[in-house]
Amino acid sequence: MRFMQGFMALVMAVAAVVALAGRAEARGAPDSFADLAEAVSPAVVNITTSTIVAQREGGPQPMIPEGSPFEEFFRDFLDRNQRGPNGNGEEGERRQRRSQALGSGFVISEDGFIVTNNHVIEGADEIMIEFFPGGEGAREQLQAKVIGTDPNTDIALLKVESDAPLPFVNFGDSDVMRVGDWVMAVGNPLGQGFSVSAGIVSQRNRELSGAYDDYIQTDAAINRGNSGGPLFNMDGDVIGVNTAILSPNGGSIGIGFAMSSTVVERVIGQLKEFGETRRGWLGVRIQDITDDIAEALGLDSTDGALVTVVPDGPAKDAGVLANDIILSFDGVDVTDTRELVRIVGNAPVGKAVRVVVLRDGKTETLKITLGRREDAVAGNAGGDDDAETPKEPEQSKILGMTLSEIDAATRDDLGMSPTASGLVVRDIDEDSEAFEKGIRAGDVIVEAGQQAVGSIDELQERFDAARDGGRKSVLLLVQRDGNPRFVALSLGE
Structure with a gap:
């Protein structure tokens, strides 16, 4: 028995030494980097690299008191240094330097x-x-x-x-x-x-x-x-x-x-x-799904990318809609927007891929032929102007936000299209949840509860429907400078 106890102790000691040696080897630095270097x-x-830089006018100049006996000397000196080497003062011959x-x-x-x-x-x-x-x-x-x-x-x-x-x-x-x-x-x-x-x-x-x-x-x-x-x-x-x-x-x-x-x-x-990059382009604007957005949508997970806008492009042609949640792209599960942007960008231009979206609680599989992102960025265009006669809109305060319907003057001020609708945030309480979540005066609420809103009454109806459905929050689609994002706000009591 003593022999067996001694033998087992020896085995454990050897194992401990081997384990320690293995850990020490894992942490040990190379003897030298010289061979590698x-x-x-x-x-x-x-x-x-070198770049020719023209001598700029209007740079820092010495302060010369007017009427000083050195005034004329300094003016001549600065003028000679700003002109070409012939010093003739001809326009267009500013001195250049190499950076x-x-x-x-x-x-x-x-x-x-x-x-x-x-x-x-x-x-x-x-x-x-x-x-x-x-x-x-x-x-x-x-x-x-x-x-x-x-x-x-x-x-x-x-x-x-x-x-x-x-x-x-x-x-x-x-x-x-x-x-x-x-x-x-x-x-x-x-x-x-x-x-x-x-x-x-x-x-x-x-x-x-x-x-x-x-x-x-x-x-x-x-x-x-x-x-x-x-x-x-x-x-x-x-x-x-x-x-x-x-x-x-x-x-x-x-x-x-x-x-x-x-x-x-x-x-x-x-x-x-x-001679250039050629990244895949899906043609959607997306945002991450936060915990409060997931609650407002009745989701069990924050995985996926929430579609906010579908401009003209591959996704629109294939039937992708705003409010869709992209769950997978070309067989790869999507956890957030960063991952989706990366895997789409790495995909070949012109490839037909299968995209799984969640829409109204059901999954749909769409086949999308990818475009080229660089072409899409280069062809991005702005909106239209509007020239209707302005009128004073009515205002109402909801959840700390002073809201009004969009009128012609607002469309013009915000650079929106003549047919744009929604509710503009005229003012906002800084102690409100809406302010904490980034909503600011000038933002436009275009959807509530994943449905378009064009009046205060419609917004209130969406809030009431969410409460009746047992929701603690409602999902708003908010635009700023034409860029949309979803914000979930608590409905309160």
């Missing part, structure tokens, strides 16, 4: 395709590429041309011509990266030249300001000049493009963001093939 650095480039900016990038093919940030090269007249000094195939400098850009993801594709094959790096799979994985950034911070910094993945799927954002957050030092440079995994594959930092002082505080390679690789493929 040496392997990938030849494919990383410094980017110098320079620095950034980073990386080569993705031996024939000279280079990836960087759009903001690094935007508006540049000349783009010069400097290669890693001493690396195999290195050049002092090569001039680059722009193949294509995507401001939505801040990605640009450049091309240089070289007699010899250039060292390059491959994209890795950013989707397999985990929080805590080691990463290494290479670039040109603050114009100091090639520099390496290391850290970990702090978080994934970060969103900053764009509809297609999918950033990797890292604590690897990223500063100005690192923009456009690569973020490597430990296999030497690019899993992100360093794009932005969060900082109160402009320097690295360990919160940097790199656009994921999953997004970048897709964008680069389109830029290389077409």
Whole structure:
């Protein structure tokens, strides 16, 4: 018995040592990043852009007391510096200066395709590429041309011509990266030249300001000049493009963001093939379903995207209606608007997809042929004007909102079409729930309880119907500057 107890204790001790060793190995840092840095650095480039900027008139000028003996001297001096080099003062010969900016990038093919940030090269007249000094195939400098850009993801594709094959790096799979994985950034911070910094993945799927954002957050030092440079995994594959930092002082505080390679690789493929992006377009305006909106609609879940407007386009042609809830797109369940925008944008233009919507408590499957988002954005048009004789509308106060029916003057002031109807918010109590949920004077209520309202009486009928149906809140469709959104308001007692 003692032997067995001793044997079991020994087994448990060995297991504990193995477990501890495994945990220590998982947390342990690489012995060195030197081999990795040496392997990938030849494919990383410094980017110098220059732009010709005209000397602006009306800039800061020295204060010269009128009548001062130096007044004429300063006037002549400033005039000479604002004119061309001949100093003849002819109009149109303002002196020009060349503005320079620095950034980073990386080569993705031996024939000279280079990836960087759009903001690094935007508006540049000349783009010069400097290669890693001493690396195999290195050049002092090569001039680059722009193949294509995507401001939505801040990605640009450049091309240089070289007699010899250039060292390059491959994209890795950013989707397999985990929080805590080691990463290494290479670039040109603050114009100091090639520099390496290391850290970990702090978080994934970060969103900053764009509809297609999918950033990797890292604590690897990223500063100005690192923009456009690569973020490597430990296999030497690019899993992100360093794009932005969060900082109160402009320097690295360990919160940097790199656009994921999953997004970048897709964008680069389109830029290389077409010189532009071609994203799928469904043709709907949508918003997230909040808890109070779900309650007002009698839903058990907040999953899906609520359709607010269906302009002319693919969705309208297929029969999608305002107030529909999109539950799935091309076989993928939709949890919120951000996810829907991303999967639609990643879908091929012209593809026929099945979209499942919830309408009046029942699901319907619609087949929609996707358009191209870039064409839709470029063709977006405004509304009409109205010239009817204005009249003073009657007002009523409901749930802290002073409301009136829309008249001709209101349509004109708000830039609405002549046939637009609804209730305009003339004033609102700042201690009301409506104010807390973002409703403001000038907003227009066009629906209540998923039905159009054009008068105070109709609005009150919708409220009464909701109360009679056991609802604690009612869903309003509110427009501001032509942009609609749903707001759920409590009905009270």
